[in-house]
Amino acid sequence: MSTLSAIYVRLPNWIGDVCMSLPSLQALLNTQLPIVVCARPWAKDLLSAYKLAGFIEMKGRWREDRAAVHAYRKKAQHAHPRGLLLPDSLSSAMVFKFAGIPSAGYRDDGRSLILRWPLRKPASSMHAVESWYYITSQALKYWNHSISPTHPPASLGLQLTSKHREQALQVLADAGLATGKFILIAPTATGLHKGKVKVWPHFDALTRRLQALGYTVAMCPPAAEAEVAQVNAPTATCLPPLGLGAFATLTQLASLVVCNDSGVSHLAAAADARQLTLFGVTHREHTGPWSKQATCLGSAQAWPSLDEVGQQVFALLQ
Numbered sequence: 001m002s003t004l005s006a007i008y009v010r011l012p013n014w015i016g017d018v019c020m021s022l023p024s025l026q027a028l029l030n031t032q033l034p035i036v037v038c039a040r041p042w043a044k045d046l047l048s049a050y051k052l053a054g055f056i057e058m059k060g061r062w063r064e065d066r067a068a069v070h071a072y073r074k075k076a077q078h079a080h081p082r083g084l085l086l087p088d089s090l091s092s093a094m095v096f097k098f099a100g101i102p103s104a105g106y107r108d109d110g111r112s113l114i115l116r117w118p119l120r121k122p123a124s125s126m127h128a129v130e131s132w133y134y135i136t137s138q139a140l141k142y143w144n145h146s147i148s149p150t151h152p153p154a155s156l157g158l159q160l161t162s163k164h165r166e167q168a169l170q171v172l173a174d175a176g177l178a179t180g181k182f183i184l185i186a187p188t189a190t191g192l193h194k195g196k197v198k199v200w201p202h203f204d205a206l207t208r209r210l211q212a213l214g215y216t217v218a219m220c221p222p223a224a225e226a227e228v229a230q231v232n233a234p235t236a237t238c239l240p241p242l243g244l245g246a247f248a249t250l251t252q253l254a255s256l257v258v259c260n261d262s263g264v265s266h267l268a269a270a271a272d273a274r275q276l277t278l279f280g281v282t283h284r285e286h287t288g289p290w291s292k293q294a295t296c297l298g299s300a301q302a303w304p305s306l307d308e309v310g311q312q313v314f315a316l317l318q
Helices: 015-020 022-029 062-076 090-098 128-142 162-175 203-212 223-232 244-253 263-270 306-317
Strands: 006-010 035-039 054-057 081-085 103-106 117-119 183-186 217-219 256-260 275-279 294-298
Touching (some): 006 062, 015 022, 015 263, 022 128, 081 090, 103 128, 244 263
Parallel strands (some): 256 275, 275 294
């Protein structure tokens, strides 16, 4: 049997999904094998504290991505790599297949003939964290390695760097804000879910209510969402955009994070920050924040009211 020279893992394309895949990534690192991450460019900063054997930027164009993976594998001289695909897409399977990396992944999207180890999804419904951890455990079993720990831990366990903390503290200092003395809101969420807006409609009213009681409310949207954030919460202090690692650190420095079911919720969960996540169109059972520090309000059928959210915010702050 050939010696396994490295594991190439394709992470999902969304920020929240990458956060929820962190226990799987850590389990792979626990094998002490070289782990090469293939992910969207923004994930490099988020994962910069992890001791990876390599990071390959995925652009979403499968021929270019295949060429990048093939070139990296050739340069690293990984003669007998294995691949783990967390996304269900056909294109992600094609990238590894035609880069010469035999791979394990779920059988969705007609991938059975492309995967070396096609796996069926469990019959029971799982949280995304559990689903990716399950496929990681099954792949390691095929490759004669055990998974440790046996089950995903209660925390996503995001590792952050001193540089991330320095960047977050500098932004606070420039804005005249003190650690633990501000509420961080995230009044945006990209895209639609089954045609429905994923943003709670009362961020402006909540911000004004909190400000009237003497609380400082801040937000730190990415550049592409800054204009929408200003519309949704015009009186909140708007901090300049940060990289994902520094933003995750910022959630730790806040007294509370109030957000939609979005990437921000999962970044806060990954950083083990105290948060209140609001649901109105998505199912928290499948994609809710994986954290004991998270409180959730609402459901896939209805948003929580302004009064409900306000009462919960005050309870958490006390």
